[in-house]
Amino acid sequence: MFVGRVVGNVWATVKWPEVRGLKLLTVQPYHLADLSAESGAGAPSCHDLVVCADVLGAGVGEDVVVAYGHAARVGLEEELGPTEKPSIPVDAAVVAIVDTLDVDRDALARGAIDVTQHDRRR
């Protein structure tokens, strides 16, 4: 899962029948620098955006948690009901609308939380 800000909608006329009626959003994931900055997410960069389905009613400007893969489909079928569940061709979905991101920005900014101890990409 990741947390990000809703920056837009996607709509399409030609789509797989199971996706019909699903709202699609574009979400810009938060990076570490966005969390330590008071203002939140910066200007959206197109290469970074994730398209995800939404049944919770998130709107542009809201912060959301997005799940991937099977968890995304589980999140959708909870809302859409069991009859519509099995074969939704979706791999990302909004599973929560954020009230608060509880982050100690000062501690992050001054390096009191050591986020580099594992800084080795795998």
Add this chain to the structure above:
Amino acid sequence: MIRGTVVGQVWATRKSRGLAGHRLLLIAAGGDRVVVGVDTLDARVGQEVLVSWGSGARNVLKAGPHNRDLLCDAAVSLVVDGRTGTGGDRGGD
């Protein structure tokens, strides 16, 4: 699995039913990347944790194989006490 450092928590009232009762942590996972994981181990801000993905994450919440109804794609699977090596560019681990 990835290693990461807990940097905060997510609070949400409007969420999928499958997430009810679960604590969601913000975890810095190297570089600028931040992931959200379900926490059952009471990990604290600043602690280093291991995050499992996919079915491995579901197994943290409920042992498989009959756990495909769970809504979870990332979960804290352990809190790191210590390790050898320094990681990063400074050596192996």
